[in-house]
Amino acid sequence: MLSSGFSMIGNLNQTLADHMIQRLATCGVVDGKNKDLALIQNSMNSNIILHHATVTRLRRERQNGHKSFILWFTGFSGSGKSTLAHCIEEILFLRGCRTYVFDGDNVRHGLCADLGFSAADRAENIRRIGELGKLFIDAGGIALTAFISPFRRDRERVRASVAPGDFIEVFCHAPLNVCEQRDVKGLYRKARQGEISEFTGISSPYEIPDNPEIIAMTGEHGVGECAGQIIEYLERNGKIPQSIVHRFQHQIVTR
Numbered sequence: 001m002l003s004s005g006f007s008m009i010g011n012l013n014q015t016l017a018d019h020m021i022q023r024l025a026t027c028g029v030v031d032g033k034n035k036d037l038a039l040i041q042n043s044m045n046s047n048i049i050l051h052h053a054t055v056t057r058l059r060r061e062r063q064n065g066h067k068s069f070i071l072w073f074t075g076f077s078g079s080g081k082s083t084l085a086h087c088i089e090e091i092l093f094l095r096g097c098r099t100y101v102f103d104g105d106n107v108r109h110g111l112c113a114d115l116g117f118s119a120a121d122r123a124e125n126i127r128r129i130g131e132l133g134k135l136f137i138d139a140g141g142i143a144l145t146a147f148i149s150p151f152r153r154d155r156e157r158v159r160a161s162v163a164p165g166d167f168i169e170v171f172c173h174a175p176l177n178v179c180e181q182r183d184v185k186g187l188y189r190k191a192r193q194g195e196i197s198e199f200t201g202i203s204s205p206y207e208i209p210d211n212p213e214i215i216a217m218t219g220e221h222g223v224g225e226c227a228g229q230i231i232e233y234l235e236r237n238g239k240i241p242q243s244i245v246h247r248f249q250h251q252i253v254t255r
């Protein structure tokens, strides 16, 4: 029964197909007569039916000339998540990539305006961003997310919800005292004075990633160096094409 369901995702790459097979196997919902329909595993309503697009992720990726993925920046407030995410976006944009930065504060103004900073609200905040990221992957784009996302479990949940390689975790590694000295938004001062509760690093924990794809030493290295490291990772792992400079580097004759 499941194999009939695979035809509908024939245009997806193998990794994605494997992932979807797992999901379908879990809920066991593909109907032989109704090949184009599948019920959503996570939905609370069993009458909600997925409609499958003919313009698939793979086709979008081919048209865009790069892979789609989530570049997930995590770290203390002031560790450089937004700075780096926008810097990377600028570089990718200039190379013709389809990108968007989901920035913590911006998202909390709208989509997540109803959420506070309790552990439960933070978890829901990250869940929503994860779902946004997944849609963005499906749309063939590169989602750059800049959220403190202090809890390992919340980040890992997003990672587990996408195919292997689609979630690239960038740990912005700057010591708390450096971030506090920067105090870009003046929030550390307020937190120390007790004006803000549940502030990460002061009155709420930050759980360091166990095995992030990239550790950017944002406390000691400059923005350019950290950005270069990330771009290099994306090129090396085939997520974006190598830059013209890289491609022709071996042909450059120096005197």
Ligand SMILES: Nc1ncnc2c1ncn2[C@@H]1O[C@H](COP(=O)(O)OP(=O)(O)OP(=O)(O)O)[C@@H](O)[C@H]1O
Binding pocket: 075, 076, 077, 078, 079, 080, 081, 082, 083, 084, 104, 146, 147, 148, 172, 182, 184, 185, 217, 218, 219, 221, 222, 223, 224, 226
């Ligand atoms: N290597 C680096 N990468 C990123 N930012 C850096 C780096 N070195 C210094 N900075 C500086 O650190 C500050 C980081 O501020 P930024 O707003 O990006 O932090 P954030 O992690 O997004 O914080 P928040 O969680 O509060 O939004 C900026 O002033 C930036 O110029």
Ligand SMILES: [Mg+2]
Binding pocket: 081, 082, 083, 103, 104, 105, 146
């Ligand atoms: Mg920020």
